[in-house]
Amino acid sequence: MSAGDRDPVVAVEADVLDNERVGAYQRLTLAVPGVAATARPGHFAALTVGGETSGLLLRRSFSIHRVAAGSDPAGDRLEIVVADAGPGTHWLTQRTPGDRVGVLAPLGNGFSLPAAPGECVLIGGGYGSAPLPWLAEHLRAMGSRVHMILGAATRYRLFGAAEAAAVADSVHVVTVDGSAGAVGLVTDPLRQLLRDNNIGAVYACGPMGMLRVVGELAIEAGAVAQVAVEEAMACGVGVCMTCVLPIRGHDGDTRMTRTCLDGPVFDAHTVRWEAAADGRVAVPADAVGASSAPVGWSAR
Amino acid sequence: MSGAAYEMDVVDLSVDLAGMSLPNPIMTASGCAANGPELHRFFDVAEIGAFVTKSVKATPQSGRGTPRMAETPSGMLNSIGLQGPGIDAFVAHDLPWLASAGARVLVSIAGVEAAEFAHVAQVLATCPDRSAIVGLEVNISCPNVANRGLVFACDPASSAEVLSGVRAVVPADLPLFAKLSPDVTDLVPIARAALDAGADGLTMINTILGMAIDLDRMRPHLFGVTGGLSGPAIRPVAVRAIWQVTAAMRAGTIPTAPIIGVGGVRCGADALELIAAGASGVQVGTATFHDPRAPRTVLTELAALLAERGISRLGDLVGAAHG
Numbered sequence: 001m002s003a004g005d006r007d008p009v010v011a012v013e014a015d016v017l018d019n020e021r022v023g024a025y026q027r028l029t030l031a032v033p034g035v036a037a038t039a040r041p042g043h044f045a046a047l048t049v050g051g052e053t054s055g056l057l058l059r060r061s062f063s064i065h066r067v068a069a070g071s072d073p074a075g076d077r078l079e080i081v082v083a084d085a086g087p088g089t090h091w092l093t094q095r096t097p098g099d100r101v102g103v104l105a106p107l108g109n110g111f112s113l114p115a116a117p118g119e120c121v122l123i124g125g126g127y128g129s130a131p132l133p134w135l136a137e138h139l140r141a142m143g144s145r146v147h148m149i150l151g152a153a154t155r156y157r158l159f160g161a162a163e164a165a166a167v168a169d170s171v172h173v174v175t176v177d178g179s180a181g182a183v184g185l186v187t188d189p190l191r192q193l194l195r196d197n198n199i200g201a202v203y204a205c206g207p208m209g210m211l212r213v214v215g216e217l218a219i220e221a222g223a224v225a226q227v228a229v230e231e232a233m234a235c236g237v238g239v240c241m242t243c244v245l246p247i248r249g250h251d252g253d254t255r256m257t258r259t260c261l262d263g264p265v266f267d268a269h270t271v272r273w274e275a276a277a278d279g280r281v282a283v284p285a286d287a288v289g290a291s292s293a294p295v296g297w298s299a300r
Numbered sequence: 301m302s303g304a305a306y307e308m309d310v311v312d313l314s315v316d317l318a319g320m321s322l323p324n325p326i327m328t329a330s331g332c333a334a335n336g337p338e339l340h341r342f343f344d345v346a347e348i349g350a351f352v353t354k355s356v357k358a359t360p361q362s363g364r365g366t367p368r369m370a371e372t373p374s375g376m377l378n379s380i381g382l383q384g385p386g387i388d389a390f391v392a393h394d395l396p397w398l399a400s401a402g403a404r405v406l407v408s409i410a411g412v413e414a415a416e417f418a419h420v421a422q423v424l425a426t427c428p429d430r431s432a433i434v435g436l437e438v439n440i441s442c443p444n445v446a447n448r449g450l451v452f453a454c455d456p457a458s459s460a461e462v463l464s465g466v467r468a469v470v471p472a473d474l475p476l477f478a479k480l481s482p483d484v485t486d487l488v489p490i491a492r493a494a495l496d497a498g499a500d501g502l503t504m505i506n507t508i509l510g511m512a513i514d515l516d517r518m519r520p521h522l523f524g525v526t527g528g529l530s531g532p533a534i535r536p537v538a539v540r541a542i543w544q545v546t547a548a549m550r551a552g553t554i555p556t557a558p559i560i561g562v563g564g565v566r567c568g569a570d571a572l573e574l575i576a577a578g579a580s581g582v583q584v585g586t587a588t589f590h591d592p593r594a595p596r597t598v599l600t601e602l603a604a605l606l607a608e609r610g611i612s613r614l615g616d617l618v619g620a621a622h623g
Binding site: 058232245279280 | 517
């Protein structure tokens with residue numbers, strides 16, 4: 001699919017409607033007319049930061065927490081979850097109703113729902129869980145059974161635990177320090193769920209290391225694994241080429257692929273996880289056009 | 301009729317850049333707009349003067365690992381590594397799309413040796429969608445493998461070698477623009493070398509080489525170590541470069557040729573500043589990352605600015621600051 005065939009993107013200076021503290025995070029509600037028609041779980045929004053005279057030029061991208069359709073499209077609302085992680089996101093966490101923020105949404109490819117109802121596990125690390133309650137609602141609406149695993153280093157870094165009980169058939173909370181739920185990692189309850197149930201699909205959002213292990217466990221158990229990656233993006237719309245990951249295509253070839261256009265959701269088995277370490281991603285030697293590839297143009 | 305459309309009608313924004321006839325001076329900047337469909341979701345790519353594509357090389361390029369960018373005050377560093385499909389896929393897929401959208405395409409070409417630039421140019425000059433191509437922008441800010449990796453644009457002889465090689469394989473009616481790097485002691489001799497070797501015009505400036513260090517890792521932030529600095533932070537450097545080369549043209553030191561200005565343009569007033577320094581065309585680059593509508597918005601704002609000042613022809617303001 002070429003970018004031109006995609007659903008329209010709403011580009012708007014959005015009114016901030018609400019900004020609510022949730023644990024270590026802020027949940028921002030924005031007026032984004034028309035967004036509800038096309039936004040799906042796994043899509044993201046790209047926001048400007050710092051106001052009109054800001055020296056911070058690059059957009060910050062956030063997984064959409066949920067959208068709420070208004071009585072007409074003008075009343076559509078979009079919610080995101082922001083962690084204060086630097087000057088740009090700090091500015092966002094300080095917005096109050098009446099402020100305006102530039103929003104592009106919905107962007108990217110969201111989660112694919114299974115063809116038939118089944119049993120699913122949804123896994124969120126930290127505020128990576130932001131889109132999961134909304135995804136759970138979609139899955140349950142089609143008759144799927146939903147298990148949700150929420151994990152974080154400590155309880156303040158959990159997101160969605162309060163909402164989870166209402167949208168999931170079972171909820172498993174884990175923290176590394178044991179301040180909420182069981183002591184451990186998200187992979188502990190995942191192993192058990194995969195062993196004791198007939199899990200058809202696993203959906204996960206969070207850090208790369210977690211996604212890799214979740215993907216491996218799911219695939220081993222014969223489940224489909226869809227993971228939403230978090231690569232740094234400058235534009236969110238496919239023009240800056242900074243958010244790439246090595247992804248194996250249908251033809252078996254690996255390409256440095258824009259996660260903003262072809263992701264952020266990928267089938268876990270297509271991601272070349274071994275290329276990523278320590279927040280950096282190398283180009284696999286066998287990737288199309290890798291500098292190590294022995295194809296000189298003049299040798300053709 | 302909207303105010304903006306009205307202003308575009310009362311102000312003659314058309315430009316002729318060495319035979320490259322455009323309805324207005326605003327363009328995308330190479331590497332800041334991908335190859336068309338991505339931005340077409342936000343504005344009609346046929347409405348701006350020209351669409352400048354990502355630099356294309358002879359073969360597919362994976363580009364570098366990540367991180368590929370770092371945000372800096374009023375700008376950013378990037379180190380993409382010219383990721384792209386290669387010239388054969390470009391003429392098979394990218395160019396036909398741009399042609400079907402009605403875009404006037406200024407194709408940016410790159411290479412690691414003069415012969416690669418010439419090969420890419422030759423494929424373009426003979427491809428089925430040749431009529432959509434209004435010119436070639438020769439990105440000589442690439443390392444020259446035959447000269448210890450020194451960037452072509454930092455050496456007059458290397459710059460001339462690339463331009464004369466490309467000139468030799470494309471018809472005389474296909475305008476060539478040499479894209480110059482500001483990372484040189486004196487731009488004028490490089491501009492002269494490019495023009496003498498067959499460039500019809502100049503695009504300036506490319507990014508400025510920069511670097512950022514990740515203090516947690518105590519290592520370079522970018523996977524590629526160094527990167528190109530772009531954005532409003534470098535606009536004064538672009539204004540200076542355009543001014544100096546225009547002054548040399550006016551003094552008769554180098555041949556007179558059109559200049560396409562690029563560097564940190566975010567609004568209509570920024571575009572007008574580059575025009576006043578001597579540019580007849582203006583590219584909008586990094587601002588597109590902030591807002592994908594930026595090239596179209598700059599066009600509307602520029603038209604409004606000229607109308608406000610009672611200027612009926614954009615050409616009257618090119619180089620106006622030189623008096």
